[in-house]
Amino acid sequence: MEAFSLSRWIGILRKEFIQLKRDRLTFGMIVGIPIIQLMLFGFAINSDPKHLPTAVVMADPGPYARAYVAAMANSDYFRIVGQVDEKQADELLDRSQVQFVVTFAPGFHRDLLRGRSPTLLVEADATDPMATGGAISVLRSLGVEVFAADLPGLQRRPTPPVDLRIHRRYNPEGITAYNVVPGLLGVILTMTMVLMTGLAMTRERERGTFENLLATPATPLEVMTGKIVPYILIGLLQVTLVLLAARWLFDVPMHGSLPLLYAVVLLFICANLTLGITFSSIAQNQLQAMQMTFFFFLPSMLLSGFMFPFRGMPEWAQVVGNILPLTHFLLLVRGILLKGNGIGMLWDQVWPILAFMLVVLGVGLKTFRRTLD
Amino acid sequence: MSSLAIDVAGINKRFGDKHVVRDLTLQVRQGEIYGFLGPNGSGKTTSIRMLCGLLRPDSGRGTCLGLDVLRESAAIKRQVGYMTQKFSLWDDLTIAENLDFVARMFGMRGRREAVNQALDELGLSGRRQQLAGTLSGGWKQRLALAACLLHQPRLLLLDEPTAGVDPKARRDFWEEIHRLSAAGITILVSTHYMDEAERCHRLAYIAYGSLLATGTASEVVAGCRLHTWEISGEDIHHLAERLRGMPGADQVATFGATLHVSGQDRTRLQDSLRTLAEDTGVGVVAVTPSLEDAFIHLMRQAEDPLAA
Numbered sequence: 239m240e241a242f243s244l245s246r247w248i249g250i251l252r253k254e255f256i257q258l259k260r261d262r263l264t265f266g267m268i269v270g271i272p273i274i275q276l277m278l279f280g281f282a283i284n285s286d287p288k289h290l291p292t293a294v295v296m297a298d299p300g301p302y303a304r305a306y307v308a309a310m311a312n313s314d315y316f317r318i319v320g321q322v323d324e325k326q327a328d329e330l331l332d333r334s335q336v337q338f339v340v341t342f343a344p345g346f347h348r349d350l351l352r353g354r355s356p357t358l359l360v361e362a363d364a365t366d367p368m369a370t371g372g373a374i375s376v377l378r379s380l381g382v383e384v385f386a387a388d389l390p391g392l393q394r395r396p397t398p399p400v401d402l403r404i405h406r407r408y409n410p411e412g413i414t415a416y417n418v419v420p421g422l423l424g425v426i427l428t429m430t431m432v433l434m435t436g437l438a439m440t441r442e443r444e445r446g447t448f449e450n451l452l453a454t455p456a457t458p459l460e461v462m463t464g465k466i467v468p469y470i471l472i473g474l475l476q477v478t479l480v481l482l483a484a485r486w487l488f489d490v491p492m493h494g495s496l497p498l499l500y501a502v503v504l505l506f507i508c509a510n511l512t513l514g515i516t517f518s519s520i521a522q523n524q525l526q527a528m529q530m531t532f533f534f535f536l537p538s539m540l541l542s543g544f545m546f547p548f549r550g551m552p553e554w555a556q557v558v559g560n561i562l563p564l565t566h567f568l569l570l571v572r573g574i575l576l577k578g579n580g581i582g583m584l585w586d587q588v589w590p591i592l593a594f595m596l597v598v599l600g601v602g603l604k605t606f607r608r609t610l611d
Numbered sequence: 612m613s614s615l616a617i618d619v620a621g622i623n624k625r626f627g628d629k630h631v632v633r634d635l636t637l638q639v640r641q642g643e644i645y646g647f648l649g650p651n652g653s654g655k656t657t658s659i660r661m662l663c664g665l666l667r668p669d670s671g672r673g674t675c676l677g678l679d680v681l682r683e684s685a686a687i688k689r690q691v692g693y694m695t696q697k698f699s700l701w702d703d704l705t706i707a708e709n710l711d712f713v714a715r716m717f718g719m720r721g722r723r724e725a726v727n728q729a730l731d732e733l734g735l736s737g738r739r740q741q742l743a744g745t746l747s748g749g750w751k752q753r754l755a756l757a758a759c760l761l762h763q764p765r766l767l768l769l770d771e772p773t774a775g776v777d778p779k780a781r782r783d784f785w786e787e788i789h790r791l792s793a794a795g796i797t798i799l800v801s802t803h804y805m806d807e808a809e810r811c812h813r814l815a816y817i818a819y820g821s822l823l824a825t826g827t828a829s830e831v832v833a834g835c836r837l838h839t840w841e842i843s844g845e846d847i848h849h850l851a852e853r854l855r856g857m858p859g860a861d862q863v864a865t866f867g868a869t870l871h872v873s874g875q876d877r878t879r880l881q882d883s884l885r886t887l888a889e890d891t892g893v894g895v896v897a898v899t900p901s902l903e904d905a906f907i908h909l910m911r912q913a914e915d916p917l918a919a
Contacts, residue, residue, distance in 0.1 A: 450699035452665055454716035455688045 263526050267533070278540045278555075286372045287550025289317040290337040295327050300347030302384075306358070306400075309384045310340070315373040327361075331407060332577050333586060334569050337363050337370060337549060355401045364406035365572045366417045369547035374404055408576040415488040420571040421544045423480050423503070424564045427473055428510055428538050429531075434469050435514030436527035444523050466511050473507040474500070484575075493578030502570045505588065509563045509595040516602030538564045563591045616641045616766050616797035617662060619673025619680060624657055624666065631657045633820040635671070639799055639813075644792050646811030647801035650910060654820040655801045656696060659768050662799070663693045676765055689717065692759030696770040698751045700758060702744025706735055709743050710758055717762035729757045749780035756787070767791065769800040773807065785810055805903050816906065818913035824905075832905045839873040839900040840884055841866070844893030857883040862907050873904050 258265055294307055310316040319336060327339040341359040349356035360377060362370040409416045442448040451461060477500070484490040513534065521527040539545055541559035548559060559565045566587035573579035573587075617639035624632040632654040639645045647655050660666040662675055664684025673680050678687050700709045710729055714722040730736045733753055743754060752772060759767065769788075773781045785807065792798055792812075800811065808814055809828050816824045816831065824831045844850060847870050854863045854872055859879030864871045874880035888895045 445702065446695060446697045446699040447701055449665065449695050451716070453663060453688060453691075453693040453695075454713065455685060455718070456716050457685075 263529050267529050270533070271536070274536060278537070282551045282555035283540060283546045284550035285368060285546055287369055287547040288314045288372075290315060290369070290373055290549055291319045291335065292316040292338040292340060293319055293322045293327050293330050293336045295324055295339060295341040296321050297344045298342050298346040298348075302350050303342045303346055306342075306380075306384050307340070309380055310377070313376050313380065315376045329583075331361065331363050332573070332579055333583055334363065334365075334573065338373065350399060353399075355398060358400045358402050359405065360402065361405045361407050364409040364412055365576050366543070366547055367406075367409060367412040367414055368417075369549060370406070371412075377404070378402065408572075416490050416576060417572070419480070419484040419488050419490050420575050421568050423477055423571055424506065424542070424567040425539060425544055426476055426480065427503070427507060427567075428564050429535055430476065431469060431473055431507055431510035432514040432517065432534060433528065433531045434472070435466060435511050436517040436521065436531055437524050438465050438469070439515060439518030440521050440524045440527045462515065466515065469511060469514075470504070470507055473510075474503070477503050490575065492575050494574035494580070498581055498584075499571065499574045502567070502574065502584065502588075505591055505595075506563060506567045506570075509591050509598075512595050512598045512602060516598050516605065519602055519605045538562050541565070543568055560590065561594065563594050566590045614641050615639065615674075617645075617673075617675050617799065619662070619671060619675070622658070622661060622668045622671030622673065622680075624654075624661060624669055631820055632661070632668075635817075635822055637673075637815060637822070637825075639797060641797050642792060642795050643812040644788060644798045644800065644810070646808045646814040647799060647817065648803070648808055648814060648906065649801075649817035653818045655817060656770055658817070659693070659770050659799065659801065662687075663691045663768050664688050665693070689762070690764050691766045691768060692762070692764035693768045694755050694759045694770060694772055696774065698755060700743050700751075700755060702742065704743060705740050706730070706743055706746075706754060707739035709754070710761060713758045714761050719762055725761055729761055733757050749776050752776050752780065752784065756784070760791075765796060767796055767798045767800075769798065771801050771803065773802065773804065781807075805901075805906075808902055816909050818910055821913070823909045823913060828902050832900055832902055835900065835905045835908045836875055837861075837873045837900040837904055837908055838875070838877040838880060839871050839898050839904050840880070841896045841898045842870040842872060842884075842887075842893055843868065843896075844891065850887075850891070850893065854883075854887070857887070859883050862904070862911060864904065864907055866901075866903075871898070871901070871904055873900055873908065 258268075292310065296303060307318055311318050316338065322330065322339075324341070327336075327341070330336040331339060339361045341361070343357045343359065346356045346358070360374075362374060364370055406412055439448075442451065481492075481496075481499075485492065514531075517527050517530045517534075521530055537558065541551065541555055542548070542562050542564040543559065544564065548556065548565065551559065570584060570587045573583065615638055617637055620636045622632060622635040622637075623630070635654075635658055637658075647659070649655055657666065661668050662680065664680070664687045667684070668681065671680075675687050676690050678690075680687065701712070704712065707726060707730065710726045711722065714725055719725055727736070730739055735741075735750075735754070743751070746754060756769075756772070773784055776784065781804075788798055788800070789810075800807075802808060811828070813827050814825065814831055815822055824834055826834065842850065842854070847865065847868065851863050851865065851870055854860050854870065857880075859874045859876045859881075860872050860883060861874040861880075862872075864873075872880065872884065884895050887893065
């Protein structure tokens with residue numbers, strides 16, 4: 239047995255460091271991933287979101303109702319976006335533009351003074367139960383304190399001053415699976431579509447078979463689309479599997495139209511495939527394509543609202559999150575499945591995905607041409 | 612006019628600031644075997660890729676099979692068989708699937724028959740379901756050749772087809788090349804082997820992107836205007852050192868157990884060798900310079916301007 243040679247060992251160390259230094263992308267990962275994770279988990283992610291957008295339906299304006307709204311805003315959990323009528327309020331919830339709608343019933347002021355416990359209806363968008371939990375528990379403790387100063391006799395009454403009714407819309411029992419399972423659709427598609435196409439092209443290049451392919455009369459368009467279409471089919475198969483599981487294993491409600499859902503899925507698949515193809519024309523080998531996918535996948539998981547409430551994140555993280563197609567896809571899928579949204583309500587989320595796709599496609603075409611020659 | 616399969620002039624290609632191919636002018640006659648020689652990195656692969664339409668020349672003009680190399684690369688691809696330096700068929704497809712795929716890419720009619728016939732000729736019919744990646748080097752090379760012959764090209768471009776192949780497979784391969792040539796197919800083949808170069812009808816020598824010599828093997832040798840002597844004796848390594856410093860000895864190369872000393876100045880070299888023979892008693896015989904002597908000379912000439 240040879241003795242352990244320190245100089246030989248140092249030689250190996252040296253070689254490893256030199257190679258690491260040459261492989262810029264791996265080096266970037268080593269430095270970048272911890273920083274990204276620190277930023278995301280340390281600053282961006284907050285499982286007790288505050289400042290949730292709240293609309294007010296004021297059927298009976300009066301000083302007590304206003305005091306109550308002010309108290310909600312002071313609690314930091316609610317951000318009052320304005321007064322609307324009932325119909326508008328419904329639409330705001332459907333479009334996920336507000337998290338809560340607070341409705342002061344007619345006669346609120348009068349009933350409160352007479353001690354009749356007027357109804358105060360709070361409707362929450364409970365598609366993500368985690369996003370509303372903290373705010374709802376704050377709401378429960380709010381009632382008495384708000385009116386105590388003005389109505390001294392309040393505490394001695396046998397009934398609570400207001401009859402607070404909380405409706406968890408779309409997910410009355412607060413079942414996490416309703417939120418997670420549709421979300422998984424997007425996560426699975428992001429992972430597989432980007433990775434598979436990324437690898438499909440770099441594999442040809444790495445093995446040298448790309449050259450053979452180009453020496454045949456096959457055109458770049460034939461090659462690109464011919465390589466993409468199988469993955470579209472795989473993506474649709476994955477979606478079908480998840481939907482079947484959602485329906486039969488998790489009892490996730492499906493209020494919206496399935497063809498519409500599949501149309502949205504197709505758009506999302508295309509966006510991810512475009513990204514995969516672009517990665518594959520930038521990456522030199524399969525390892526780099528995988529690293530790029532991971533780099534994209536991490537923020538997609540954490541900043542899209544899949545794992546943590548989107549509205550709990552600071553402004554900058556929401557800006558980043560809004561660039562990612564997954565963020566919009568989650569809203570689309572939850573909108574269609576849980577809220578029964580129709581085609582007219584999707585555009586807000588569809589255009590950002592389209593925009594993402596076009597930008598990435600532009601980058602991809604530019605780099606693709608360069609690598610061919 | 613139509614007797615030229617390849618007729619290009621002034622072809623240039625740059626990658627970034629590297630001038631990979633300079634003013635390539637090449638004429639290959641129909642049905643001949645044309646050898647493409649030169650050191651590694653001299654631009655052979657790039658030239659071949661430009662001829663079959665994989666790369667677009669920056670400048671230059673010419674025709675390949677009567678088609679414009681700049682504008683009609685798609686049509687050229689249909690009639691050219693290109694065999695890459697590295698095995699570039701799909702390892703994870705079977706032998707038959709590989710051939711079938713290539714046939715589909717060329718939009719061949721009677722695909723199944725063509726594939727079966729190719730398998731028969733290869734003698735691989737019984738192994739058609741074997742994955743191409745599990746073949747040995749020699750078989751991979753034969754399969755690759757069969758794949759690029761499938762669509763019955765009129766011109767074959769072979770980029771170092773015999774690299775890493777054993778001597779017997781190499782000889783078989785060249786016999787096949789000569790059969791194809793006899794059948795009227797034009798073949799441009801790049802190689803590093805001297806014996807292969809001598810089997811070509813005509814040659815081109817390229818170094819650092821520039822074409823240095825063209826013609827038959829004897830024309831290339833004659834064009835160098837070299838005078839060569841063979842020297843045999845004891846301790847030839849020591850002799851070689853001594854010879855390198857002598858007037859008129861432009862180049863000294865080892866050939867087995869003997870040395871070849873060559874120079875363009877016949878009388879000076881002759882004088883030097885006479886002195887050497889008198890001093891040491893080694894055998895000095897005048898010989899005709901070989902192709903290898905000529906290539907060493909060409910390579911040295913190409914290096915000189917860079918060294919200066």
